[in-house]
Amino acid sequence: MNKRTKTALLLASLGLTSVASVALAQGFLTIGTGSTTGVYFPVGTGMAKMVNDSNSGVRANARSTGGSVFNMNALASGELDMAIVQNDIAYYAFKGTGIQAFEGKANNKVRTLAVLYPEVLHVIARKDAKINSIADLKGKRVVIGDLGSGTEQTARQVLEAYGLKFDDLGQALRVSPAQGISLMQDKRADALFYTVGVGASAISQIAQTVDVNLVPVSGNQAANLIKKYPFYVRYNIPAKSYKGQGATVPGVAVQATLVATTALSDDTVYKAMKAMFGNEVALKALHPSLATNFSKDKAVKGLPAPLHPGAVKFWKEMGLNVK
Incomplete structure (x- = not known):
């Protein structure tokens, strides 16, 4: 019924x-x-x-x-x-x-x-975790999105493009964006995946309260990702979209x-x-x-x-x- x-x-x-x-x-x-x-x-x-x-x-x-x-x-x-x-x-x-x-x-x-609108994959890392590439996520504590969320699937596919699986992470943290923010602020997570429109309050909140950097998805890895999953498009996150982001960061997006x-x-x-x-x-x-x-x-x-x-x-x- x-x-x-x-x-x-x-x-x-x-x-x-x-x-x-x-x-x-x-x-x-x-x-x-x-x-x-x-x-x-x-x-x-x-x-x-x-x-x-x-x-x-x-x-x-x-x-x-x-x-x-x-x-x-x-x-x-x-x-x-x-x-x-x-x-x-x-x-x-x-x-x-x-x-x-x-x-x-x-x-x-x-x-x-x-x-x-495009939903851009944001990979946010604490600067003290020294993560400058997706490959650097190996062995790290990473928020990959809620169980069953679109972000979780995007995280899986992007890691795959860099030759990584969830098992290669130190911890794959399946939590909500709000919980992910807390984990980043409390130094219980090193990085966070979030597929969301540029300017989302969750990303802005992290950038306002934690010293972070945006991790790029680019080069051959991005090209291979788009070839295998054609619903992705390239998308550059404009400079100054978030506090402390001085330069444009190359990335990928799906569509809301x-x-x-x-x-x-x-x-x-x-x-x-x-x-x-x-x-x-x-x-x-x-x-x-x-x-x-x-x-x-x-x-x-x-x-x-x-x-x-x-x-x-x-x-x-x-x-x-x-x-």
């Missing part, structure tokens, strides 16, 4: 059958995001507010979650209606391959709504993407899309990652799964040639 059915039964039991019918007809969306210290959460919260302010009959709320892998599983179970995820993780879920959580469980109901499933009606998706993406200026005001990187043309490139029909209708109205 999905949550909409449960809601209808509960309201019916209270003598509110007509209210239930109206509620279900209008549509309620739960949008999965990520840690409150990342970029997904403020973006998702802002999008939910845009939907609620649109007076379209659709209502939305954003939930903080464990990240991309959790979100894809929650979409499959009906716990979430929409989610912001890394495009690589959405692709793996759609195909039922790539990582253990999705092996043999292809979810062909996954549909893309829009590509939002808004996804849903075919369980959502075309009309609900269309109305939500119009509310969230109809005013590009308002959308870009939600976060610097969107302000710097989002455009309607980029929104339909590098899709991990087919566009939802409701999204197709909206993007066609915006002048894009999509199907």
